Amino acid sequence: MTSLLSLHGVSKTFDSGTQAIAALDLEVRTGEFLSLVGPSGCGKSTALRIIAGLIAPTMGNVAWPSGRPEIGFVFQEPTLMPWRNALDNARLPLELKGIARADAEARSRQALARVGLGEFGHAYPRELSGGMKMRVSIARAIAAHPKLLLMDEPFAALDELTRQSLNDDLLKLAREDGITVIFVTHSVYESAYLSDRVVVMTPRPGRVTADIAIAQPADRSVAYRLTPQFTDAAGRISAALGDAMSRAA
């Protein structure tokens, strides 16, 4: 697989003096599903924001060997505009890019249909459940056809069943569109289920301590969560996470 982006010695110290990440080296390959796992305050979110170009690193740089692709971002909260209905929320990226309204509406309607909300275009965020709001947020991210999707603990606030169904839908969308995903999570099981590769980070300042490749079956389902293959992957991530924590202590 070719390299999509790489972080070289990226450090970030905030104005408050907090050092979020120190000398982070990370390569992300085109088409992979990469999870960043680590305890709170290990700078996972900061790393995502640096990759998105929303904040500048204090030191180091982000390299894009074949240019910076279209990027989508999904936050922990659905982060919708309450005064816009689902369709107009999903349309936002296209609108900001200056795409003609009819075209933008068609594309965002299609994006809503793909996350299973085809019937809910006119619903306002307050009329939707937490899981549905997160689906609108994902529809908004994929409406602009990103090649890289950055997700910052997107399903952390959802119940287990909703989370599993969103996990499956996300895998399907990413595979269909050939999207590279960088997924930040606290959950060992979620990362074991979703990822081709899991990178474990130490607490503040964040550094990579383990890089775990997972050979995933093409077709994952509820039954997969019960296989030795899955539990083995979860076990390796868990061990690496425990190791990272003990180093910090």
Next chain:
Amino acid sequence: MKRWLTYSVPVALGIAVLAFWEWAVTHWQVPRFVLPAPSAIAQSFVDDRAQLAAATWTTFRIVIEAFVLALVTGVALAILFAQSRIVELALYPYAVILQVTPIIAIAPLIVIWVGYEHIDRALLILAWIVAFFPILANTTLGLRSADRNLIDLFRLYGASRWQILWKLQLPGALPYLLGAMKISGGLALIGAVVAEFAAGTGTATGLGWTITEAGNRLHIETMFAALAILSVLGVAIFFLLSALEWALLRHWHESAVSRQE
């Protein structure tokens, strides 16, 4: 059932109070220049209708002009504050000073500056000063309360400052602005009347002047009539602005949702 009670209970109480008032004034023979009976006040509405109508129109016009002016300048300055911290640091203390200095104390100065021949303008300025600050303060707060993550998302998609303001900050500030408008509408009315008192008699012929004049001549029933009109004006402004708030927020804002369900 509940909705029916919302209107019938206060109306019934009002009628009962008026009836008791009418009876009490006759029964204890309260002098007319202390407390006139409701029927005498009603008579004043008929007898003084031309003067009351002209005074109402004058006050109403000043209130509306001051309110619109406060709305435009308050929102414009709030947008400027939200765009530039330096402008806010420079101007905000003076906006506060203007707000906390009692309007009644500023009034004579403003009247002298604009001249007695332009007393309308003095009233407008004074009503504007009191109505302006809630709009400025609340809209500034609203513009600053935009979701940080949404701002990041706008930036990610290359939005301009103007797009962030127009599509994110202003819609988000709307509930704050509408709340401030309800306060400012009432304040504009208070400002206009207080300014008339401060300006004294002369070329000002609004409801404030009517109350002063009627008081001087012990026409207490005319004072009550003017007071009643002021209350109705105040309530009408409040209801109109509440209706506007409801119309603009009913689809999405929590304040409107709870009323709907």
